[in-house]
Amino acid sequence: MDEKELSIAEYEQTFIDDLNELEDWFLQYEYLLQISADLPRIPSERRKEENRVQGCQSGVWLEMAYTDGRIRVTADSEALIIRGILSIAVDLLDGRTPEEIVSYSPRYISETNIKKQISTDRFNGLSSVVDTVKQFAAGAIRRED
Amino acid sequence: MEIGERRKLVARLLAASKKEPLAEAEVINSEPDASFIFVEEHLRQYVLAKYMLPPDCKKDNILALARLSLEITLQLDENALRELDQATPCNHAKSETTKKVLLLYAVQRDLHLPENPAQLSKVKTVTELAQYVCEARRGFTGKNS
Amino acid sequence: MIKRGLDIKLNVKPIFLGIVHKFYYEGPCRFAKGEALTPEYERLMQEELRPQFFKDVEDHMPDCVNLLKPVSAECHDDWVVPEELFDEITAEEADAYIISGGIARSAVLIELGERTGKPVFQDPSIFADLTAVTAALRARGLEAYGCRTWDEIATQMRVLRVRKVLRKAKILLAVRFDSNASKSGNDTFVSLNHVTEAFGTHFRFLNLHELIDYLEPMPEEGNYTTPGRTDTPNITAEEIEKAEALADELLAGADDVHVEREFVVKSCKAYVEICKLLELHDCCGFTAPCPDFCSTRRANESQVTFCLTHSLLNEQGIPSACEYDIDAVLSMLILETISGREAYMGNTLPLVFEGGSLRPQKRFNIKDIADVKDLHNLMTTSHSVAGRNFRGIGGKKASYGLRHFAYDQGFGAIMRYDFTQDKGQKITLCRLSPDCTKIFVGSGEIVGGGDYDVDNCNCYVVYRVKDQDDFYEKQCYVGNHVPLIYGDYTKELKLLGKALGLEVLEA
Numbered sequence: 157m158d159e160k161e162l163s164i165a166e167y168e169q170t171f172i173d174d175l176n177e178l179e180d181w182f183l184q185y186e187y188l189l190q191i192s193a194d195l196p197r198i199p200s201e202r203r204k205e206e207n208r209v210q211g212c213q214s215g216v217w218l219e220m221a222y223t224d225g226r227i228r229v230t231a232d233s234e235a236l237i238i239r240g241i242l243s244i245a246v247d248l249l250d251g252r253t254p255e256e257i258v259s260y261s262p263r264y265i266s267e268t269n270i271k272k273q274i275s276t277d278r279f280n281g282l283s284s285v286v287d288t289v290k291q292f293a294a295g296a297i298r299r300e301d
Numbered sequence: 302m303e304i305g306e307r308r309k310l311v312a313r314l315l316a317a318s319k320k321e322p323l324a325e326a327e328v329i330n331s332e333p334d335a336s337f338i339f340v341e342e343h344l345r346q347y348v349l350a351k352y353m354l355p356p357d358c359k360k361d362n363i364l365a366l367a368r369l370s371l372e373i374t375l376q377l378d379e380n381a382l383r384e385l386d387q388a389t390p391c392n393h394a395k396s397e398t399t400k401k402v403l404l405l406y407a408v409q410r411d412l413h414l415p416e417n418p419a420q421l422s423k424v425k426t427v428t429e430l431a432q433y434v435c436e437a438r439r440g441f442t443g444k445n446s
Numbered sequence: 447m448i449k450r451g452l453d454i455k456l457n458v459k460p461i462f463l464g465i466v467h468k469f470y471y472e473g474p475c476r477f478a479k480g481e482a483l484t485p486e487y488e489r490l491m492q493e494e495l496r497p498q499f500f501k502d503v504e505d506h507m508p509d510c511v512n513l514l515k516p517v518s519a520e521c522h523d524d525w526v527v528p529e530e531l532f533d534e535i536t537a538e539e540a541d542a543y544i545i546s547g548g549i550a551r552s553a554v555l556i557e558l559g560e561r562t563g564k565p566v567f568q569d570p571s572i573f574a575d576l577t578a579v580t581a582a583l584r585a586r587g588l589e590a591y592g593c594r595t596w597d598e599i600a601t602q603m604r605v606l607r608v609r610k611v612l613r614k615a616k617i618l619l620a621v622r623f624d625s626n627a628s629k630s631g632n633d634t635f636v637s638l639n640h641v642t643e644a645f646g647t648h649f650r651f652l653n654l655h656e657l658i659d660y661l662e663p664m665p666e667e668g669n670y671t672t673p674g675r676t677d678t679p680n681i682t683a684e685e686i687e688k689a690e691a692l693a694d695e696l697l698a699g700a701d702d703v704h705v706e707r708e709f710v711v712k713s714c715k716a717y718v719e720i721c722k723l724l725e726l727h728d729c730c731g732f733t734a735p736c737p738d739f740c741s742t743r744r745a746n747e748s749q750v751t752f753c754l755t756h757s758l759l760n761e762q763g764i765p766s767a768c769e770y771d772i773d774a775v776l777s778m779l780i781l782e783t784i785s786g787r788e789a790y791m792g793n794t795l796p797l798v799f800e801g802g803s804l805r806p807q808k809r810f811n812i813k814d815i816a817d818v819k820d821l822h823n824l825m826t827t828s829h830s831v832a833g834r835n836f837r838g839i840g841g842k843k844a845s846y847g848l849r850h851f852a853y854d855q856g857f858g859a860i861m862r863y864d865f866t867q868d869k870g871q872k873i874t875l876c877r878l879s880p881d882c883t884k885i886f887v888g889s890g891e892i893v894g895g896g897d898y899d900v901d902n903c904n905c906y907v908v909y910r911v912k913d914q915d916d917f918y919e920k921q922c923y924v925g926n927h928v929p930l931i932y933g934d935y936t937k938e939l940k941l942l943g944k945a946l947g948l949e950v951l952e953a
Contacts, residue, residue, distance in 0.1 A: 170304050174311050182353060183314045190310055191302045247302075394495055402491045406481050409490075416486050422493030 164248050164260045171244050175268040184269055188240025195243040198232035209285050214238050216281060218288055222296040226251050229289055241270060241282055249286075254293035254300075262286045321350040326411035333438065341431035344408075348427055351404055361426040367400035408434065415440060448724045451611035451731075451783045452763040452839065455512035456603055459540040460503045462518040463547040463554060464492030469523075475549065492520060499546040499569060506596035510607040514538045521551050532561060540564060541610055542603070548572050552579045556586070565589040565606060567599055605941045608783045611730075612946075613646030617775055618720075618727055620734035622654040622742070628735035628770030633925030635773055636880050644882035645946065647776060650727040654734065658744045660719050679726055681719045689714035696848060696859075704901070705850040705859050713754035713859035720755050724764065731779055732759060735770035751851045751858030753831045753903055760788045761833040761843075767791055767927070768831070768903070774927040777877045781931045784938050785874075786839055792830025792906065794875070794928040796918050797821070814866075814896030815908055823914040825890060827930060828897070828906030832863035836932045849901050865895025865907040873909055874935040877924040878948070885943040886924040888917055888953045889936050917953040924951070 162170075178184045198217050209216040214235035221228040229250045231242040244264055249257055265271050265282060274282070302310070325347035329340055349358055352370035360366050394402070405421050408414070408430065414437040424430045466488040467476065481487045500516050507513060515538060519531050535543070535558060543562075545555055546569035556579065559566045566583055568576055570593055580592035593599040619625065627634050635641050638649055656678070659669035664680035672678055681689075693710040697703055720732060734752045739745055752768065759766035763786070765778035771791070778789040798805040799821050804812050809828040818824075834843035844863060851858025875888035890909035897904040907930075911917045921928060936952065943950035 170307070174307055177311055178314060186314055187310060191307065194302050394491060398494055398498065399491075402487065402494050403481065405490055406484075406487045409486070410481070416489070418486070418489040418493045422490055422497075 164252060164256055165263075168244075168248055168262070168264050171248075171264050172267055175264075175270065179269075181269055181273055184273075185237065185240075188243070188270075189236060191247075192236070192240040192243040195232070195239055195246060196230055198230065203232070209281065209288060214278075216242070216285060218285060220289060220292045222254070222292075222299075225253060227254055227257055227289065227293050227296065231285060237274070238278070238282070241265065241274075242285065245282070245285055245289075249289050254296040257290055257293035258297065260286075260290070322347045322407075323411065325350065329412060329434070337431060337435050340434055341428060344431045344434060345427050347408070347411075348404065348430070351407065352400070361428055363401050363404065363424070363426060363430065364397050366427070367397040367404070370400060371396055405430075412438075414438070448721060448762075448764060449728060449730055450763050451608075451615060451765075451779050452786065454607070454611050454614055454783075455510055456607040456610055457512050457514055457539065457541045458503075458507065458603065459514040459535065459538060459543050460500055460516040461535060461543055461545045461547075461558075462496045462499050462516065463521050463545065463551045464488075464496060464519070465521045465523075465548065465550060466492060467523045495546070502569070502596065503544055506600055508600045508604050511603050514540055521554070523550070527554055527557075532558065536562060542567060542606060544599070545569070546572070547579075548575060552582070555579050556582050559583045559588040559590060560586060563588065565591060567591050567593060567602070570595050570599065601938060602941060604784060605938055605945055608780055608938075608942055609645075609945050611779065611783045612776065615645075615647045615731060615776070615779060616650055616727065616729045617647065617731040617733070617772060618650050618652060618724055618729035619770070619772065620652045620654045620657050620732075620739075621770075622735055622738040625649075625651055629737040629741075631735070631769040631771045631927075633773065633880055633927075634771050635878075635882065638772070640882050641772075641776070645776070649772075650729055652723065652727075654739060655742070655744070657719075657723070657734070658742075658748060660723070661716055661748060661750060679719075679722060681715055681722075685718050685722065686715060689718045692718070693859075699843075699846075700848045701845050702847045702862075705848050706856060709749060709850060709857045710754075710848065710859040712748070712750045712857065716750050716752060717755040717758050720752075720759070724759075731765040731767075731775040732756075733767045733770050733772055733775050736768055738770065745858075746852075746855075749852075749855065749857035751860075753851055754859045754861060757831045757833040757861040760790075761835045761839065763788070763839045765789065767929075769927070771927050773878055773880060773925060774929055777927075778929045780878075780939070780942065781874070781876055781929055781935070782839070784935050784942070785931045785933055787837065787931045787933065788833045788835040788839055789929045789931050790827065790830065790832060790836065790907070791927045791929040792827040792903075793926055794825060794827050794921065796914050797824040797826055797908065799824075809897065809904055809906055810908075811896055815894040818893045818908075820910075823910050823912065823917075824893065824908055825911055825914065825917065826906050826908045827928070829903055830905060831903050832861055832865075832905045834861070834863065836863070836868075847898060851902055853901055860901075860903055860905075862898050862905055864898045865892060865905070866898075868892045868907075868932070869894060871932055872934050873930045873932055874939065875928045875930040876939050877921075877928040879924045883949060884923055884951055885939065885946070885948045886920055886928060886951045886953070887936050887939040887943065888921075888928065888930075889934060890930075911953065913953070920951040920953045 175184050178187055203217045207217050207219055209218050214233050216233045218231045229246055231246050233239045233242055325343045328343050346356060349356055352366055354370055412434060421433060424433050466485055468485060470483045496518055517535050542565040544567040547555055552575050555566055576592035580590040583590035591602050593602060626638060641647050656671045659671050660680045664678055668675045669678055690711050693714040697707060697710060724732060745751055756766040756768055763782045765775045765782055767774035774791045778791060781789040804821050810826055834846050847862035849860045849862055850856045851860050869892055871892045873890050877886045890911040892907055892909045894908045895906060897906050940950050
């Protein structure tokens with residue numbers, strides 16, 4: 157199945173299913189670490205205040221671009237577990253249209269064990285990552301208009 | 302990571318979890334005349350699986366393995382120590398001691414060994430544990446391993 | 447061999463009390479999960495914890511502790527405590543117990559304290575029982591310590607060892623008149639019986655004239671002081687040879703020598719003889735009077751003083767004081783035992799700052815501390831004899847000089863030490879009060895010294911204390927000679943004061 161044929165919500169469901177099937181937090185953690193291996197690093201010279209996500213306990217950096225009608229996203233963090241969770245967000249949102257992103261409501265944290273395992277601050281921080289991408293997407297739509 | 306690869310990852314993680322130590326114990330139990338090398342190889346995998354350590358971990362000292370396991374566990378779950386406290390209700394054992402005793406108890410139970418706390422507690426390494434298991438089993442079969 | 451206080455160890459019995467519940471159950475105070483509720487698991491845990499505890503004890507006990515045979519017992523939830531357990535524990539005479547117990551075993555510890563009256567220590571990881579059992583024992587008038595760490599236990603053990611040393615000590619006293627005090631040292635103990643009651647220390651008395659007779663080989667008809675007695679412990683020819691060899695060794699090793707060999711030999715004879723007497727009387731400390739001795743004229747006739755004896759004994763951790771200051775002997779015994787370092791005693795005097803400078807004082811020259819800018823809060827210990835082991839008994843001996851006591855005739859060998867090389871060194875001072883109710887604990891830092899090149903017992907050290915007013919006011923409760931050692935041992939001395947039931951005067 158080509159994940160890009162799926163909607164963001166449908167694709168997100170595959171992650172939710174994976175995590176819930178694993179049940180045990182240790183296994184979920186290992187899962188998140190393994191999938192984060194594919195997430196490219198943002199090198200230190202590109203980690204600046206302007207692309208740092210506010211409200212995140214560990215440093216989180218976000219890079220976005222709007223190219224050929226698609227939003228390009230990449231993210232990075234100093235904390236391994238956050239990288240794991242970010243890799244899901246990037247996988248869901250990178251290469252999507254602004255319209256898809258603006259209409260997306262994330263569930264993969266709130267409907268899995270991840271929510272119980274991370275602090276409220278981290279939960280809010282990760283939510284603000286998706287919000288930041290959504291705001292960027294909304295801006296892209298406005299510019300087009 | 303593509304959806305298909307993630308499915309395989311989930312399957313792998315599930316297999317590696319709780320089932321693995323019991324599987325290794327069953328392998329040992331199914332060979333009552335097993336050699337020391339055989340017992341040692343499978344017992345080592347049993348211990349590493351119990352402690353959620355990678356299968357290529359070379360440490361032999363059980364307390365050191367317990368400490369390593371604790372470090373990993375605590376990174377995943379800060380409440381893990383409280384669970385260990387529950388395993389030493391009337392004693393003031395250190396967490397790594399508790400982990401070691403829980404392991405020795407599990408070995409005794411899963412390999413159906415006769416109780417011999419004085420001898421079993423002298424075991425310091427996985428190698429010594431394998432020697433103990435072989436000697437304890439000789440008491441069953443009366444044959445040399 | 448002389449039995450020194452330093453050779454006495456504290457006998458400590460380690461005891462491990464494990465717990466094994468006989469059945470699987472949960473309830474108040476028994477909360478666990480799964481296998482941890484089984485007797486099999488608990489037996490395994492006990493086997494694991496016991497050697498860990500005994501190893502912790504062995505690893506953390508200071509050198510002054512002698513560990514007795516450990517005892518281990520399994521306690522159960524049927525609450526039966528067999529008498530055999532107490533029989534086994536008390537089979538050896540212990541000075542203290544160190545126990546790993548925990549919940550539901552505290553009654554055994556309390557009963558052990560009640561039966562033996564000996565101090566009880568617990569494994570620091572016991573947590574709640576540390577305070578509970580300690581309070582329970584103290585409320586019964588018994589001794590217990592709820593130390594939070596192994597370091598605290600080790601410190602307390604060192605303190606209890608000093609207390610034991612005081613209790614076992616016998617001090618050799620060379621007496622001419624009053625066995626309590628000499629003509630010049632009235633600030634020593636008011637009553638030696640009281641000292642025995644307070645600390646357990648005992649005394650052996652030597653007649654001063656008989657002692658001086660012992661410094662020469664016995665005449666055929668016996669000594670003048672004990673005519674017809676031919677069993678007196680006079681110095682022998684062999685011992686004289688030993689004294690001569692010692693004298694030559696001291697002369698060869700000195701940085702500078704300003705005394706004739708024959709006088710060094712005479713002083714060494716006194717030392718060798720006193721060592722023999724210490725061994726004969728099983729004593730670990732010595733003192734002889736000064737004016738009482740001097741006024742017999744026998745020091746002059748024999749051309750000997752005890753100054754070198756004091757130096758050489760203190761170097762070995764055998765406290766030896768001049769002026770018949772028995773208080774100083776005990777204070778030095780405390781200091782030498784707690785630290786393993788030689789103690790130094792002398793007149794402890796304030797350098798009084800007035801009129802913008804220091805008031806002139808005998809046996810002090812302000813030029814000796816020309817580099818000291820701040821002249822406030824200075825004290826000096828002077829008119830005394832030094833040794834070579836201030837940095838540790840049994841260690842490398844420091845450089846020294848040899849001079850003579852008597853200005854005119856040049857007899858009485860005296861050791862010299864240059865305190866100026868120890869500027870910045872922290873020191874601890876201590877003296878018991880004459881009524882055995884207080885212990886003075888002082889601290890300071892050396893800023894200089896003097897009189898290295900002056901004859902007579904005139905070596906001195908200058909040190910700064912925190913507050914001279916406070917130091918001096920408290921010193922007035924204990925007396926003139928306040929012995930000192932190198933290093934900071936104030937914590938231990940305060941604990942000792944508490945262990946002896948003394949009021950601590952800290953300055």
